[in-house]
Amino acid sequence: MTVYPSRKPEPYIKATCPECINALEFLPASGLANQKVQVKCWSCEKTVDFELDSSGTDLKSKVAKSRFSRKRGTDDSPLSTEYYDLLGVGAAATQDEIKKAYRKMAIKYHPDKNRDDPTAEEKFKKISEAYQVLSDPKLRKRYNEYGEENGVKPDGGFVDPEEFFRQSFGGERFVDIIGEISIGRDMREALETADSEPSENDQQLTPEQKAEREAQKEKLEQERAETRAKRVDTLVTKLVNKLSLYTELPDNSPNSVAAFTNIVQIEAEDLKHENYGVELLHAIGGTYTMKANQYLGKSVAFGLGGMFHSVREKSYIFSETVGTLRTAFDLQSSFSELAKAEEKGLTDEERSKLEEEAAQKGLQAIWRGSKLEVESVLRDVCDKVLGDTTVSKETRKDRAVALKIIGSVYCKVRPDISPDDLPMNPEARTSSSSSAA
Numbered sequence: 001m002t003v004y005p006s007r008k009p010e011p012y013i014k015a016t017c018p019e020c021i022n023a024l025e026f027l028p029a030s031g032l033a034n035q036k037v038q039v040k041c042w043s044c045e046k047t048v049d050f051e052l053d054s055s056g057t058d059l060k061s062k063v064a065k066s067r068f069s070r071k072r073g074t075d076d077s078p079l080s081t082e083y084y085d086l087l088g089v090g091a092a093a094t095q096d097e098i099k100k101a102y103r104k105m106a107i108k109y110h111p112d113k114n115r116d117d118p119t120a121e122e123k124f125k126k127i128s129e130a131y132q133v134l135s136d137p138k139l140r141k142r143y144n145e146y147g148e149e150n151g152v153k154p155d156g157g158f159v160d161p162e163e164f165f166r167q168s169f170g171g172e173r174f175v176d177i178i179g180e181i182s183i184g185r186d187m188r189e190a191l192e193t194a195d196s197e198p199s200e201n202d203q204q205l206t207p208e209q210k211a212e213r214e215a216q217k218e219k220l221e222q223e224r225a226e227t228r229a230k231r232v233d234t235l236v237t238k239l240v241n242k243l244s245l246y247t248e249l250p251d252n253s254p255n256s257v258a259a260f261t262n263i264v265q266i267e268a269e270d271l272k273h274e275n276y277g278v279e280l281l282h283a284i285g286g287t288y289t290m291k292a293n294q295y296l297g298k299s300v301a302f303g304l305g306g307m308f309h310s311v312r313e314k315s316y317i318f319s320e321t322v323g324t325l326r327t328a329f330d331l332q333s334s335f336s337e338l339a340k341a342e343e344k345g346l347t348d349e350e351r352s353k354l355e356e357e358a359a360q361k362g363l364q365a366i367w368r369g370s371k372l373e374v375e376s377v378l379r380d381v382c383d384k385v386l387g388d389t390t391v392s393k394e395t396r397k398d399r400a401v402a403l404k405i406i407g408s409v410y411c412k413v414r415p416d417i418s419p420d421d422l423p424m425n426p427e428a429r430t431s432s433s434s435s436a437a
Contacts, residue, residue, distance in 0.1 A: 011057045013050075018085045020044035021109065021123045032056045043119075073144050080147035083130035091144070095135065102131040104356055107366075173274050176238050177284060178374045179231040228377065235381045243385070246402035247395055260402070264409045272413050276367065280374070285410025287375050291382035292404035296397070 012025040022043040033056035040047050051060040073079030078091050087093075087101040105127045114120035133139045205213070245263060249256045272278045382403065386396055 013058060015050055015059060017041040018048055019046045021086060022119055075144050078144040083134055086127055086130040098134050173271055174280055179235055179377060181370045232377060232380045236384045239381055239385050243399045243402045247398040261405055264406050268409050268413050278413055278415050281410040281413045283371050283375055284378060285407040287378040288403045288407030292400045292407060295386045295400040
């Protein structure tokens with residue numbers, strides 16, 4: 001049996017590097033109570049500052065072990081700033097600043113972008129936890145007062161970061177319309193498409209290894225195809241049920257059509273408040289309208305109407321695909337520029353600016369990829385709904401009319417406008433005040 005050596009315990013202080021968000025520990029010299037010390041990170045090799053507490057054996061910002069400790073932070077001076085540090089914001093940051101910082105950090109440390117970093121997933125989880133707490137006013141207040149180690153968690157615990165990231169586009173409210181979106185997969189595929197040349201490692205694989213890789217790829221593609229087919233079938237059932245509110249109307253009088261339209265408008269006004277709600281409604285509405293016009297156009301000018309809309313659809317798909325690939329290329333270019341700039345040396349301001357630009361392009365790439373997937377799935381859903389031979393031709397026509405109504409309503413949805421969004425000419429404001437007087 002192997003005998004393992006041991007060592008004398010040392011009072012190492014555990015901390016997190018604010019630069020690379022890796023865990024580290026260090027052993028300060030004695031007699032440094034209430035003093036700042038500089039520590040070189042083992043991972044990024046950058047020097048960072050930490051402030052020791054009155055004992056000199058722990059960090060001053062370390063959370064008290066007991067929730068009922070006399071020490072208690074405030075909103076202006078939180079007991080712990082670790083979550084704020086993870087997102088790179090101050091304790092006074094607004095909700096918009098916190099959301100913006102989260103998106104930037106989540107893309108920067110997404111595991112798919114850091115495959116060579118074994119700690120990337122853990123960083124991603126910590127960033128997600130920080131956002132989930134700081135984006136909730138009640139949890140943020142509790143965190144400011146008691147810190148992380150005293151039960152500061154959302155109801156039901158922290159959400160899986162991939163699932164939480166997915167909620168950035170529609171969330172649960174859109175699942176019955178578009179199904180589940182795989183954000184991480186869309187981003188990965190877009191980036192891999194942009195880098196299509198075979199790597200040196202691929203060229204060195206043996207025939208057996210290449211065959212094994214191809215078999216794994218085929219298996220994954222088959223699983224993905226099966227998942228997509230189930231998703232389409234589920235959405236077909238849900239869409240048929242929604243359209244039945246129109247197809248089962250006792251008559252097609254203006255009042256009946258208006259009642260159905262009003263139901264759709266109420267739904268759309270509710271959905272638009274979700275993340276990317278307006279953009280998703282426009283994408284869904286555009287697909288519904290295009291497919292409805294295709295079907296209804298088959299009976300116009302010997303079918304030429306349907307052919308016209310089919311050509312328009314193919315042109316739109318090509319345009320969107322090219323746009324998505326360009327976004328992926330642009331994102332890859334931004335990461336390359338950031339890497340080169342890092343090698344030459346950057347100020348904090350320059351690094352922050354480049355990271356912000358990359359984060360915005362990353363978010364755009366994810367959205368474009370997700371939109372492309374959603375529209376592709378919905379086209380298949382509409383084709384099945386309108387090509388259903390188990391119902392009469394008249395019912396299929398009514399479905400197409402209802403689909404066009406829903407599409408029209410969705411496409412007309414606009415974001416809410418507050419008074420602050422309306423620019424007012426000073427002269428107009430003066431004139432208005434004079435009129436009121």
